[in-house]
Amino acid sequence: MYSSLSTRLSSLRYAASVFTLLLAGCVSGPDHAPPEMPLPAKFEEGGSKSNGDVVTVEWWTAYRDKQLDGLVAQGLNENLDVLQALEKINAASANVTVASAGGQPSLSVDASHTVSGEKGRLRTTVGTTNTTGGGASLSWLLDFFGQYRRSKESAIGSLGAAYATADNAKLTFLKDLVSSYVDARYYQERIALSQANLKSRQQTYELTQLQLKAGAASRLDVVQAEGLVQSTKADIPGLEQSFTESAHHIATLLGMPAASLTDELHKSAGQPVFRGSIRAGILADLIRNRPDIRKAERELAAAVADIGAAESQLYPSISLSGSISPSWVKSSGASGASLTSWFFGPTLNLPIFDGGKLRANVDIEKSDARTQYLAWKAAVLNGVEEVENALSAVRRDTQTLEPLRRQVQTAQESLVLSTTSYKDGASSLLDVLDAQRSVSDAQASLAATVQQVAKDYVDLYVAVGAGYLPPQGQVVSERTAKSASWPERFALSP
Template sequence: MNPSLCTKISSLRYAASAVTLLLAGCVAGPDHVPPQTPLPAKFKEGGSKSNGDVVTAEWWTAYRDKQLDSLVAHGLSENLDVLEALESINSASANVTVAGAGSLPRLSVDASHTVSGEKGSERTTIGTTNTTGSEASLAWLLDFFGQYRRSKESAIASLGAAYATADNAKLTFLKDLVESYIDARYYQQRIALSRTNLKSRQQTYELTQLQLKAGAASRLDVVQAEGLVQSTKSDIPGLEQSFAESAHHIATLLGMPAASLMGELQKSAGQPVFRGDVRAGIPADLIRNRPDIRKAERELAAAVADIGAAEAQLYPSISLSGSISPSWVKSSGASGGTLTSWSFGLTLNLPIFDGGKLRANVDIEKSDARTQYLAWKAAVLNGVEEVENALSAVRRDTQTLEPLRRQVQTAQESLALSTTSYKDGASSLLDVLDAQRSVSDAQASLAATVQQVAKDYVDLYVAIGAGYLTRENAASKQTAKAG
């Protein structure tokens, strides 16, 4: 490069550094302060002990189902919604670079070479000229009032919101997957119960036919027994369809074609039962652990920074620019020569009258910030409500399990007694059929409650924001923050 060009660029660099130091503390707009809202010291049905950081708590392992553990591990890295949310982080990261680039000097270099000449009437060359030139241009908009610094702050906050969005996608995936798995096992249980009941009712139907031939039963008894058999048969296809839909949905959540897991899930397994502790923590834990609340807080931070960027446009701006253009010209028959031109100056832009546009932009950003604060507060209160509801559901639904188990036992005992009595001719078929219906209803109610209690624990641990990060991801995130 031309020595004079290097000298000029070096001078501009030192001048830029001096101005940067001079203006470092001059930034328009308010600084973001983490929002606060009054919260109770504990949940109504919870304890007063903090859970701390639960983002890596693998709460689904408390169901003690290895297949479920495998599905979760596979899905966290393959779920399409999660992958889509992770990809948005790359875009948000690039926006940070774009937002900060405006406050940095811009240097461009151009080079050219031109050959020109003239020809006479006899096609003889009168003369040719070779011109080689280059130009280095430097421009810098001085960020006096922090427009670009605030824009970069906003972009960094939006990047944090993108990370929180990805975390929320993982948490949503966990809830959807585990609950779909619980549903699939529930339908399997209902199918198994229906087939067992069908066998019992078929036996009753056959017994009634024998008694009809012996004159100990009426045609009405046979018809009623047959009707119960057909009713049970009609229930099974619907339950099988519901199981298939749950299995297909699980496959989709794992980023696989529907029905690809059908064979594996059809292997019989009992209904998932949560065997862990109820750990709700305290309301203050939610602000740290729930990704939707962190996302709302980061969006508020971005909105506050946007206020400063808008306010900075109300004030004057100064741009520095300079260029150096050395060129070398050589004509035929003459020695070449060098010509260097340069320029350096500044431009002042002073907004005087714009019809109120710039001030209105500030008002818009302030309104957006207030809206984001309300959204953050709503996210916090919604989180508290979800935990309260989950705690209440866990406690009350769990209390119904033992009475329902006892109800199944008594219904089965009643069926056995009524069947024996019917064989002995001491009671009617109607008593047997009623007992069979009671057994079926009690078993269905118990299976549905086991399903609901299992889901209640999902709701609780999702509500407190647990389990969406692996220990490796959490460690890398802490390293990134420290850096």
Template sequence: MISLRYSSLALLLMLAGCVSGPDHVPPQMPLPAKFTEGGAKSNNDVSTTRWWTAYRDKQLDSLVARGLSRNLDVQQALEEINQASANVVTAGAGGLPSLDLSASHTVSGEKGSLRTTTGTTNTTTGEASASWLLDLFGRYRRATESARAALDAAYASADDEKLSVMKDIVSSYIDARYYQERIALSNANLKSRLETYDLTKQQSSAGAASRLDVVQAEGLVQSTRSEIPGLENSFNSEVHHIATLLNMPASTMKAELRKDAAQPVFNGTIQAGVPADLIRNRPDIRKAERELAEAVANIGVAEAKLYPSISLSGSISPSRVGSTASNAGSLTSWSFGPTLDLPIFDGGSLRADVDSARSKAKTAYLAWKDTVNSAAEDVENALSAIHRDAEAEAALRNQVKTAQESLRLSTMSYKDGASSLLDVLTSQRDVSDAQASLAEAIQTLAKDYVDLHVAIGAGYRSQEATLNSAAPAATP
């Protein structure tokens, strides 16, 4: 017959293998085979794709590299990883045995004018206490599982922050170069209109132009001059924002970007992949999935509190008391025993905690689905914008050429006296408007490619980090 002692031990071992609550299963949802305006070829892993290099701008490459290493938001996100890592240790510590040691030594006695005196007494004591809460229903195992999922979410959150900073830097750089282009166009238009103004004054002196013509030409000059300060202010604002993103002085960044450069133009190919790629590549989707795993594990934590808990504790305390080593006496006390904690009546609060945990898990699942849908929408919008904006840019390039030819012909005709100044001024406005529209179209199309690559979750992880680390999110 098996003794009661061995039966109890076997029962404890069986209970120790129990874990309350459901196990997390990676969520799934039906997705289309391809995007509406995309192909059917998968992108696989694009987290290390340095897509911004397709703009072929060395300065932009440098800004992105410095931004990822210096940005304060990224650094905060990385620190949150350290906090989450410490929480994993804290969560698991509750299910491990604990041991505390303490010791003391005191000297006591009496001294006075009475004839009777008491000698010095030395008292030395020590204590060792140990306790262990048996994790019979997996409360601490689920808590550790939850903390590890939160750690994975912190890694994904840091990746998402890098992606956001990258987008901000590249977009702001594109905007800065756009405003520089607009300033250059305005200065060129101002020069052309000043020439027209001087020509009109000469013809007015010769009686070939009216005072109204001179006033109109001068008005167009002043209108062009008034555009430049606003454009310069917009350029400065973008430079200041880039400096903030890189955590460096605005004056240093302004000096670096002061020299004009061509507007960035994306020279790569469109590789949107398929919707299923988003679940692997988008860090916000991975973060939502890990938050769901954390919520599911917390159901087990809440359910485990409904069941009894058993803790083992014991202590041993030796002491030694005496005035000298020869007449000192010693005493050792000890204790050991289990403690049973059984919830009987709590007004329904523990069961309510379970219901709340299940509701939070359901909310996290819905949030994951919403994140996936939003990611797919981002890609669809970016693809649509790229195709339409590319058509608009091509049309505007032709419009600029047509407007410039019209200006050349009207200027020649005006000099020959065959047309009025109004024709020249109208042609100049048409050229100015067409050039401004083209610059804006180039800016918009360049940012469309930024939106696309951010939407597919590309480029937030360096190739070196990928080689040197084994997927931080895959915590056992």
């Protein structure tokens, strides 16, 4: 009996394998091809040299700030948005298994044992029967038209999109963290400048009071000097609040309570200055390196595969199924008896009339694929715009630094001269107060431009898709798959 079943199952597997080989090329729907669009050879203000693979470039180290380096390393492992995106990879990977399972044979077994009988009036058991049974069921939907193969391709495309989403979360984190750190240092610099200016204006105010007592200054001079002191004092709390908010945001990015880093960030000072080179590369680098573009391409691949899965529903489906159910019955006072039932055969499902539902499903998937292609084009153009803007900002904002430094020097020199002249009685207090305002304004403009240039470099390197993967040799097992190029990792079988 069992030998016969084994023979039939072997025949079933052989027949299904032959059918699968014969019809392996009958896969519904179009095959995905990497999308293309016409693009210039280089950026308007960029060079013609390729960047290559910049996803492992630790560009933030060019600020030469060890504290910043430590915050980035910590945040890449602890940022909650990044961790959520990584977790979604697990679900997408499981979906690949689910999609693959539909085209595989399904085998289930069961077993049972029951005891039955009747009780007489004297509590004696009469006619006890023991029944032991079992069964094995096998089913296999022959994927002649590629329904499950296309579903698997779609799931693989979604898995690729999940990897790209995680990479994009890291890139977003880098931009947010480094920009917030630059902001925090900017506010520290403004606080230090305001405190220094406050000290200078306080001295001027005290000098004016002495000259008032000596009859060399008027009450108006004293009031004007005091007003400038109070104005400077009023600026400091707002700057301190802005620094605190930046520190709190950095802590949140690291997955820590808001006030955890405030004291630590107070220990260091000095605005970050980027001391690296401009590496914009060419537009072909952008398409390869930016995770949001790669995500859009993988979503397009999934949508194209869904077209084939929908089209396969238009054609007949054949499934092979069989089962065997042996049982053994033993009654008290009688010899046991066995009984085996079995069946095997194909089932044909042919869609004839469905009111246009299946055709409409194909149209829906085609429309979705066209939408995803447009989304890919939009992602490419958006990336190009971001790089072009960042290149322009870096070059032009950098050009303003030296004039602003010179402006600070001349304003400080003017303040020294006007103060000396005022002490000698050759000029009015108004000249001194104007010179102090000029110094304060020039210093604030210089600090703001240093801040902006530092953030311009952040925008540039994030725009080209740099730095979201660890360098080679430091890649842990979970990230190893992401170190390969996406066409190799997520290539779809024809």
